[in-house]
Amino acid sequence: MTGIRLAFNYLRIGIMNEFQYRANLYIQILQTFIALATGLIGLNLVFDQTSQLGGWGKADLLAVMGVFTMTGGFIRAAIQPNMERLMDEIREGTLDYALTKPADSQLLVSVREFRLWQMVDVVTGAIVLIVALVQLNWLISIWSVLGFFSALVLGAIMVYSFWLIITSTAFWFVRVNEIANLFEGLYAAGRWPVDIYPNWLRYGLTFLVPVAFAVTVPASAITGRLTLETWLGALALTLVLFIIARTVWMIGVRNYSGASA
Amino acid sequence: MKRYIDFYLTSMKMAVIEQWQYPIANYFYMIGMIAEPVIYMVVWSAVATQQGGMVGGYTPGAFAAYYIVWTLVRSMNVVFTPYGWEWRIRQGQLSMSLMRPIHPLHNDVAFFAGWKVVVIILWIPLALALTLFFKPDLHPTLLNGIVFFFAIWFAYLIRTMTLSLLGMVTFWTTRVSALFELYFAAELVLSGRLVPLSLMPEWVQRLAWFFPFRWAFGYPIEALIGNMSVNDLFIGLGMQLAWIIFGAVAVSLVWKVAIRRFSAVGG
Amino acid sequence: MPSVISISKLAKHYQVPEREAGLKAAAKGLFKRTYKTVKAVDGISFDIQPGEVVGFLGPNGAGKTTTLKMLSGLLHPTSGELSVLSYEPAKRNHDYLRQITLVMGNRNQLSWDLPALDSFDLQRAIYGIPTEEFKRTRDEFIELLDLKELVQKPVRNLSLGERMKMEIVGALLHKPKILFLDEPTLGLDVTMQKRIRSFIAEYNKRYGATVLLTSHYMADVEALCKRVIVIHHGQLLFDGDLTALVQKFSAFKTVAFDIDNPNQDFSQYGDVVSIDGLHVTLRVAKEKTSAVTTRLLSDLAVDDLTVEATPIEDVIESVFSVKKEAME
Numbered sequence: 005m006t007g008i009r010l011a012f013n014y015l016r017i018g019i020m021n022e023f024q025y026r027a028n029l030y031i032q033i034l035q036t037f038i039a040l041a042t043g044l045i046g047l048n049l050v051f052d053q054t055s056q057l058g059g060w061g062k063a064d065l066l067a068v069m070g071v072f073t074m075t076g077g078f079i080r081a082a083i084q085p086n087m088e089r090l091m092d093e094i095r096e097g098t099l100d101y102a103l104t105k106p107a108d109s110q111l112l113v114s115v116r117e118f119r120l121w122q123m124v125d126v127v128t129g130a131i132v133l134i135v136a137l138v139q140l141n142w143l144i145s146i147w148s149v150l151g152f153f154s155a156l157v158l159g160a161i162m163v164y165s166f167w168l169i170i171t172s173t174a175f176w177f178v179r180v181n182e183i184a185n186l187f188e189g190l191y192a193a194g195r196w197p198v199d200i201y202p203n204w205l206r207y208g209l210t211f212l213v214p215v216a217f218a219v220t221v222p223a224s225a226i227t228g229r230l231t232l233e234t235w236l237g238a239l240a241l242t243l244v245l246f247i248i249a250r251t252v253w254m255i256g257v258r259n260y261s262g263a264s265a
Numbered sequence: 266m267k268r269y270i271d272f273y274l275t276s277m278k279m280a281v282i283e284q285w286q287y288p289i290a291n292y293f294y295m296i297g298m299i300a301e302p303v304i305y306m307v308v309w310s311a312v313a314t315q316q317g318g319m320v321g322g323y324t325p326g327a328f329a330a331y332y333i334v335w336t337l338v339r340s341m342n343v344v345f346t347p348y349g350w351e352w353r354i355r356q357g358q359l360s361m362s363l364m365r366p367i368h369p370l371h372n373d374v375a376f377f378a379g380w381k382v383v384v385i386i387l388w389i390p391l392a393l394a395l396t397l398f399f400k401p402d403l404h405p406t407l408l409n410g411i412v413f414f415f416a417i418w419f420a421y422l423i424r425t426m427t428l429s430l431l432g433m434v435t436f437w438t439t440r441v442s443a444l445f446e447l448y449f450a451a452e453l454v455l456s457g458r459l460v461p462l463s464l465m466p467e468w469v470q471r472l473a474w475f476f477p478f479r480w481a482f483g484y485p486i487e488a489l490i491g492n493m494s495v496n497d498l499f500i501g502l503g504m505q506l507a508w509i510i511f512g513a514v515a516v517s518l519v520w521k522v523a524i525r526r527f528s529a530v531g532g
Numbered sequence: 533m534p535s536v537i538s539i540s541k542l543a544k545h546y547q548v549p550e551r552e553a554g555l556k557a558a559a560k561g562l563f564k565r566t567y568k569t570v571k572a573v574d575g576i577s578f579d580i581q582p583g584e585v586v587g588f589l590g591p592n593g594a595g596k597t598t599t600l601k602m603l604s605g606l607l608h609p610t611s612g613e614l615s616v617l618s619y620e621p622a623k624r625n626h627d628y629l630r631q632i633t634l635v636m637g638n639r640n641q642l643s644w645d646l647p648a649l650d651s652f653d654l655q656r657a658i659y660g661i662p663t664e665e666f667k668r669t670r671d672e673f674i675e676l677l678d679l680k681e682l683v684q685k686p687v688r689n690l691s692l693g694e695r696m697k698m699e700i701v702g703a704l705l706h707k708p709k710i711l712f713l714d715e716p717t718l719g720l721d722v723t724m725q726k727r728i729r730s731f732i733a734e735y736n737k738r739y740g741a742t743v744l745l746t747s748h749y750m751a752d753v754e755a756l757c758k759r760v761i762v763i764h765h766g767q768l769l770f771d772g773d774l775t776a777l778v779q780k781f782s783a784f785k786t787v788a789f790d791i792d793n794p795n796q797d798f799s800q801y802g803d804v805v806s807i808d809g810l811h812v813t814l815r816v817a818k819e820k821t822s823a824v825t826t827r828l829l830s831d832l833a834v835d836d837l838t839v840e841a842t843p844i845e846d847v848i849e850s851v852f853s854v855k856k857e858a859m860e
Contacts, residue, residue: 031442038450042459049460053320054312182293189300196304200311205303268660275657283645360606361641364634365658366626528608528622530546 010107011115018118025121032121036073036128043069043195058200060227063139065196068223070133072195075159075218077125079191083164084184085117087171091181094174099260110253114164133226143228151225151235158242159218165242165249166214172249175256187213194219217241272367273375280379291387299336299391305459306332306399321464326402327490331461333395334403334486339458340384341417342424342481345373347445350432359527370516374425381421405489412498416485419505423481426512433516436523451476457483477508534618535579536710536742537603542612544573544598544766572598574766575612580744582709585736587757587774588746595766596746600712603744604634616710630659633708635716640699642687648698649683652705659706666705673701677731693724700728704735711735713745717752729755750841785821785841788813789834801828 022028047069051062060068090113093099102112137144170187174180194215198206210216217238224230284291310325318324323331353359362369395401405413431448434441453459455469456478462470473479484501487493493501547567573595580586590596601607602614605621605628614621619628642651656666674680677697687695700716713732717725733756736743747753753760753774760777762770770777787802790810798804801824802816816824821839828834 027440031446034443035446038446042450042453045454046459049464050308050312052466053464054315057308057311057315182290182297186293186297186300189297192300193304196308201307205307268657271660272654272657275654279643279646279650279654282650283643286645357636360601361634361636363606363624364604364629364632366629367658525608528606 008111010105011111014112014116015118018116019120022118022120029121029124032124036077036124039125040073040128040132043073046195058197060197060199063136064223064227066136066139067133067227068197068219069195070129070131070136071156071223071226072219073129073132074126075129075156075163075194075222076191077122077127077129078160079163079218080125081119081122082115082117083160083167085119086114087167088184089113089117090171091174091184094171094260103257103260109257110168110250114168137226140227144226145228148226148228148230151230152222155217155222155225155230155235155238158238159214159222161242162214162217162238162245165245168249169245169252172252172256175259191215191218197223211241214241214245269367269371272371273378276372276375277379277382280376281382284380284383288387291383292391295336295340295384295387295391298339299395302332302335302339303395309460321461322492323461323464324402326400329399329401330403330490331486333392333399333401334489335458336395337385337388337392338417338420338482338485340388341381341485342420344377344421344425344428345432347428347432347435347441350435351439351441354435354527363524368520370429370520373429374422377425378421403490405491408495408498409489409491412502413485413489415502416488416505419502419509420481420485422509423477423505423512426509426516427477427481429516430512430519433519433523436526452478452482455479456481457486461487477512480505480508536582536617537578537580537744538613538615539579539603540577540613541575542573542577542599542602542614543571543575543610544595544602544607545610546570546572571766573602573609576763576766576768577612578761578768578771580742582742583736583740584759585733585743585745585757587753587760588744588763589753589760590746590763590769594763596763597714598766599763600634600714600744600746604632604712605629606634630706631708632710632712633703633706634712634714635700635703636714640687640695642695642698642702644688645686647684647686648679648690648702651687651698651702652683655702655705661706669705669707670701673704673731676734677701677727693720696720696724697728697731700731707739707741709739709741711741711743711745713743715747716745717747717749725749725751726755732756783818784815785818785839786813787816787821787825787828787837787839789828789837791832791834 047062047065050057051065055061057065090099093102093113099113102116103109105112167187170183171180173183190209190213193201193205193209198209198216198220201209206216221230221234221238224234306328309320309323309328313320313323313325313328359369362372365372431441431445434444455473455476457473462473462479462483465473473483480501484505488498488501546569548570550566550568576595576599588596588599598607602609603616603621605624608622617628617631619625621628642648643654652670655661656663661669674683677700679694679697679701682690682694682698687698690698696716704711711732716732717728720728729752732743732745735741736756743756745752745756757774759772760770760774761768762777786805789812791812792810794807794810794812798812798814802814802820805813805815807813814824825837825839828837
């Protein structure tokens with residue numbers, strides 16, 4: 005279990021590091037506030053014109069926004085920084101340091117970085133979600149809550165696996181930074197439930213870029229819309245993606261080590 | 266005067282040759298940029314369909330037209346980021362451009378203008394693809410097209426001025442994120458980037474007249490998609506020109522003060 | 533003949549915030565900032581005549597670059613008078629900028645992705661050089677530096693030395709009357725340094741331009757400058773003939789070697805500068821160097837014998853110390 009202990013150590017250092025940059029906390033709070041404000045403006049503009057969208061009411065969509073903010077915060081705190089650092093290290097050949105430590109390399113490169121202040125979004129998103137649930141009169145059951153948390157975890161693993169696959173292609177292609185930018189743009193689609201998108205977009209956002217699983221599925225769970233089918237589908241897809249990610253990573257590392265003789 | 270035209274043409278030519286060597290990087294950027302309007306388009310089309318085919322005067326086809334033209338206008342109004350000024354000052358690039366007998370901002374305007382030529386060319390196949398997919402309702406007249414052509418270049422100039430002014434704040438302090446983020450948030454809402462301004466409440470539309478944002482974004486889009494009277498089209502061009510002149514004056518005044526400060530403190 | 537560069541009691545002072553380590557000091561620093569004055573340039577004066585090639589010497593942080601920046605208009609002086617070609621550089625008059633050029637070794641003006649020829653054309657547009665004249669000048673410089681094949685290649689594909697040559701050509705296309713060259717041969721190999729030096733000398737000969745050159749390398753100065761100005765700690769230490777300076781202070785060479793038994797008397801060979809473990813450094817009079825090295829090699833069992841010219845810092849230090857003695 006030295007891998008886990010190492011991971012915790014990195015986390016601790018990462019958090020301590022963040023405390024050095026307290027200015028970043030204030031900037032983050034401002035950014036969260038602005039994102040929330042523009043999100044609410046967008047939501048209100050839509051609901052000035054209609055009372056429901058694809059079967060989702062205003063409070064439902066507020067819940068979606070909450071989940072979107074929470075998940076986004078977590079991705080930017082824990083997943084993205086690690087992947088970006090990995091990209092740089094592959095490109096510059098400094099991945100060696102990570103590969104020569106006495107722990108699983110995939111675990112290591114996935115937990116080294118942690119942007120504590122991005123977690124502000126997780127807190128804010130949770131608050132928005134609770135407000136939305138209040139507006140929905142707390143129509144939640146033990147199943148919707150369990151479904152919600154499990155869907156969040158599955159979604160996070162899926163996004164992580166997806167990012168790792170994309171980043172690992174840096175072992176073979178150089179241009180990965182730009183693909184990362186694309187993901188950011190596509191993630192914004194998660195602000196709205198994928199149900200309202202035309203079919204081709206819905207499939208893309210489910211199977212190509214797992215935005216749907218990161219946001220729509222947990223939001224469906226907490227608002228009581230989730231079917232067992234969908235949940236099982238999420239479970240299956242998570243396993244598949246995770247295995248693919250692990251495989252691509254191992255092949256990539258073998259390739260990298262062989263190349264840098 | 267002739268020297269300036271010569272400088273602009275030469276710089277633009279160089280920028281075109283340079284950028285033409287990186288079509289893939291340019292395309293990745295443009296595709297990433299397209300995600301945003303496609304999302305807006307899809308959501309508003311869903312709303313329109315929900316409400317029986319039209320919302321705020323826009324059908325799904327009209328929304329498609331708005332947001333597809335959006336992608337060209339957006340490509341045209343992307344300019345040097347205000348965040349880049351800190352880097353530019355620190356790296357010594359500013360010092361080198363100060364040695365030339367030509368105002369350094371001409372370099373920015375000329376270089377990006379050349380880049381825009383490449384952007385327009387690269388945008389065309391993208392626009393065709395989007396048109397096939399989303400079937401926009403677009404029937405511009407010749408006048409619309411001509412006004413639009415001027416409007417997008419004016420939009421480019423307006424945003425060059427406003428973002429240069431923002432960037433110059435860096436001469437006085439490097440703690441600029443808060444200011445920049447607030448600016449961009451206001452711009453998002455008041456420019457017509459988020460939604461066509463006609464879908465905004467009355468008071469917001471009136472407010473938007475006083476800021477440069479809509480003149481660099483919403484107005485050019487609306488000029489092409491054909492809702493405006495001839496009168497309004499020309500008033501719009503006039504407003505754009507007014508903002509350019511106002512911006513240029515503001516920029517040269519602030520620049521003088523900024524350079525004095527820079528020369529006192531050093532690069 | 534009126535001087536082309538005229539400086540009188542020029543000074544540049546900076547207010548630098550004082551910062552101490554530790555949390556308490558950082559907290560205090562939030563409310564009250566204490567400043568101290570750094571005198572980068574502390575009252576220097578000199579005049580330069582048209583056509584002179586002057587070497588501007590001094591160790592790092594001596595104030596050379598600051599002075600050059602004031603002369604080119606990038607920095608406003610704190611006090612003193614400064615006039616170049618009858619202009620006040622700080623005003624950055626466009627006509628003034630058209631007659632000068634500033635070349636800083638590590639900063640490039642050329643476009644990375646394009647052949648140098650395209651960047652040259654941009655210079656033509658910026659300075660408004662008439663096309664015929666531009667072509668003549670450009671081709672003349674390309675010929676002088678033997679760049680014909682290289683000007684068509686994208687700048688990113690050139691070596692550091694080739695790039696430097698291109699930068700200098702680009703900087704001179706508008707035939708400036710005054711050249712401010714800040715470490716133009718920094719990081720280049722010996723052959724390249726020689727090429728650039730001879731080019732600058734040729735430019736000066738053909739166009740009668742005035743050149744103010746800063747450098748670390750004594751060789752640059754020896755090759756180009758009759759007159760040197762030495763700056764240290766922002767103050768002028770020496771302004772005069774190079775040959776005098778060279779004769780006086782480059783009269784020694786540094787001989788270094790490794791030896792098993794460093795604890796012996798080396799005084800018959802030269803003055804001991806330092807003994808660092810098994811590594812001995814001696815200062816030997818120039819004319820005696822070959823005799824001394826021959827004897828060292830035959831008398832003692834020495835390893836890795838090197839002979840080097842006195843580094844310029846030592847020359848400066850000598851000048852500095854001489855100045856002090858002369859004052860006492």
